[in-house]
Amino acid sequence: MTGPAAPGGRAASAPLLGSDTEPTVFELSVPGRRAWSLRTTEVPEVPVADLVPVAFRREDQVELAEVSERDLVAHVTRLSHRQFSVDLGAYPLGSCTMKYNPKVCDAVAALEGLAGVHPAAPPSLTQGWLSLLVELERALCELTGMAAATLQPAAGAAGELTGLLLMRAWHQAHGSVRHRVVIPDSAHGTNPASVTLGGYQVTTVPTDERGCVDLDALCRVLDEDVAGIMLTNPNTLGLFEEDITTIARKAHDVGALLYYDGANLNAILGVVRPGDMGFDIVHMNLHKTFATPHGGGGPGAGPVAVAERLAPFLPGPRPVALEPDEEGTARFGWTVPPQSIGRVHGFHGNALVLARALAYLLVNGxxxxxxxxxxxxxxxxxxxxxxxxxxxxxxxxxxxxxxxxxxxxxxxxxxxxxxxxxxxxxxxxxxxxxxxxxxxxxxxxxxxxxxxxxxxxxxxxxxxxxxxxxxxxxxxxxxxxxxxxxxxxxxxxxxxxxxxxxxxxxxxx
Ligand SMILES: Cc1ncc(COP(=O)(O)O)c(C=O)c1O
Known part of the structure; x- marks a missing residue:
């Protein structure tokens, strides 16, 4: 049931909970309504025309919805009741790790000192943020058994592409021209897509009757044209690749790198580390494993951690701990690795997802x-x-x-x-x-x-x-x-x- 028609023929109120339809916010719009109010000040108003250079001014009218805060909150709340969420009940969406996340992580991410900082603020004003990023990088490296990481990639797939660009940079730096990346037939669709975007050809290997990579088939396709192997462990059948150390040895024997798709990291946290299995490059989905529910279309974060030999190629700038000042106070700054592949995200990645992840790691220990x-x-x-x-x-x-x-x-x-x-x-x-x-x-x-x-x-x-x-x-x-x-x-x-x-x-x- 919709409410009475408002001036302009639009509905003034929306159906109550449980109805089949919810108008768009534009349908709720009434000319002149505002969801904000500013107190009047002595500061003289400057016409927009004086602030925005001519070249950047719009010529047409912006069609924005005009609603009161009360109507907006009701609209968004009704919408939130029309879908299932991790806060509502069990969400057994395999490969996505949709788990309940402690609210303390949201509370940390909402702190004014974190959420209110402009990403372009200089290091002198953002020492707290920088120390957070450095601590998160250290924690992720410790958990994965890797040497260094970039926090920039925006999600798992972005991490995969970053990893493939690192692979390419590594082989180029060693004068090695390679064309193929091997992935199992059980792989997630983003793996072959990232391989293609990274400029490589996909070679697929079958799964054996136990649900693991068919080792004989893998050996048949491995040669010095292979830049790397992409695996997730446990794999997408939820099974642990028991031959992983053999696979790592065989990859390294032909000069290929081993890439870990961290989508399934939740299964092995604190038990076994990709670095100890022989992986060279690891992406993590913070939005699956560490406190920002994945799948809602919101921002994610896909940090990529690497073995020591790949650290010079990481995207920059990276947050780093500098020498303490004369009073012994810790100082932090930015650095660009010497052979960096460049930026893979504006500023420092989806920073509030990173803050949530560190909170989650510290809360759990x-x-x-x-x-x-x-x-x-x-x-x-x-x-x-x-x-x-x-x-x-x-x-x-x-x-x-x-x-x-x-x-x-x-x-x-x-x-x-x-x-x-x-x-x-x-x-x-x-x-x-x-x-x-x-x-x-x-x-x-x-x-x-x-x-x-x-x-x-x-x-x-x-x-x-x-x-x-x-x-x-x-x-x-x-x-x-x-x-x-x-x-x-x-x-x-x-x-x-x-x-x-x-x-x-x-x-x-
Ligand atoms: C096994 C696997 N790899 C990669 C990805 C891609 O991650 P994202 O959705 O964060 O890009 C997913 C996503 O669910 C996945 O399940």
Whole structure:
């Protein structure tokens, strides 16, 4: 139900919670309304025309919504109730590590002394920020077993591209012309995309029957044309690559570098380090592992840590600890590594994500981080064991932080596909798991419960999955095909939504 029409024919108030539609903020707009107020001062008003050079002035009118703070808050709050979030309940979206994040990390990121600083402020005014960045870099290097890191990349994929550019710079500096990067067929789509963007060709290696890289196949493609191998460990089947030290040795034997996609770092925190496995370049997804929920479209951070020999190539400028002053006070500044590949982000990356990550690391400490990994693995195995009779278990052995099951039999017997299970799960009050990834698993259901869910929540989630399967067995696929039934937006045509994306609202129509 919309409210009475306001002057100009626009709705003055929006539907209440639970309604099917929410107007856009432009539809709520009433000329002259403001969401801010400034007290009057003695300072004379300067006409905009005197402040902005002619060349930079707009010629047309900016069509901005005009709403009061009260209407705006109500609108945004209603919108927030129309979607599922990590703060609302379990979000077992495999490969994305959507875990509950402690609010203290947000409180730290909101501190005026951090959030209110202009990124162009000079080091003399930003010693606190610089010390934070230096401490974060040290902590990430310690956790991954690497020597140095850049905090600039904006997300995992940006970290991958940075890593590939580092790989390229390293080989060029050694006079070595190489064309190929090897990735397993279970890899995330960003891996081959980054390889291509980095100017290399992709060579794919198959997965063996245990769900790991097929070592014989890998050996057949490894030669001195290979610049590097990209792996995530545990891999996207949630399984630990047991031959990782052999793979590292074989890569290094042909002069290739080993790249670690840190998407699955949550599984091994404080237990084992990529550096000790033989990796040379490691990206981390701070927005998965360290306190900024991934997947909401907000900013992320994908720091890249490297072995000592690659540190001279890192993007710059990098924050560094300088010699203390005469009174022994610590001082910090910026440095550009001698053979730097250049900048990969404006300023210093998504700085408030970095602040949240350091808060998360300090709140948990070494023992706490190890416990994060242990509980993430325990929870995934609890669900895997519970559901391996309900769905197919293509790689039926203990997993790490996520369990990859399959709805193949459910599809073949009752016509219910992984997509239908995912949609029906929304009706049960849970977010859907990742589906159809990794690509090598037919009707894949990739379930990552994370360490933050209790045994009671896991039990409820398992029962929800079981109910969906029981419903299909008892009364066929109709309910699942029509799901979700109880969400504000029902089943959308995802292909059309992606192909005919309408990302802006045109107020003139
Ligand atoms: C295995 C893996 N690698 C890379 C990425 C890319 O990370 P981002 O989304 O931060 O770019 C993801 C994203 O979920 C992933 O699951």
């Amino acid at each position: 070494g023992d706490g981080l190890r416990r994060v990994a242990e509980l993430a693995v325990l929870n995934a195995n609890w669900l895997r064991t519970r559901l391996r009779g309900t769905f197919d278990a293509p790689y039926d052995r203990p997993c790490m932080h996520e369990a990859v099951l399959s709805a193949r039999t459910l599809r073949d017997r009752f016509g219910v596909r992984a997509l239908d299970v995912a949609k029906r799960l929304l009706d049960e009050g849970f977010h859907a798991p990742t589906i159809y990834f990794p690509l090598i698993v037919d009707e894949a259901l990739m379930i990552e419960p994370t360490e933050t869910e209790s045994l009671q929540t896991l039990e409820a989630l398992a029962q929800a999955f079981e109910r969906i399967v029981a419903e299909a067995a008892a009364s066929g696929p109709a309910e699942a095909h029509a799901a979700p039934h109880h969400t504000p937006v029902r089943r959308v045509d995802e292909a059309r939504a992606a192909r005919h994306l309408v990302a802006t609202y045109d107020a003139r129509h």
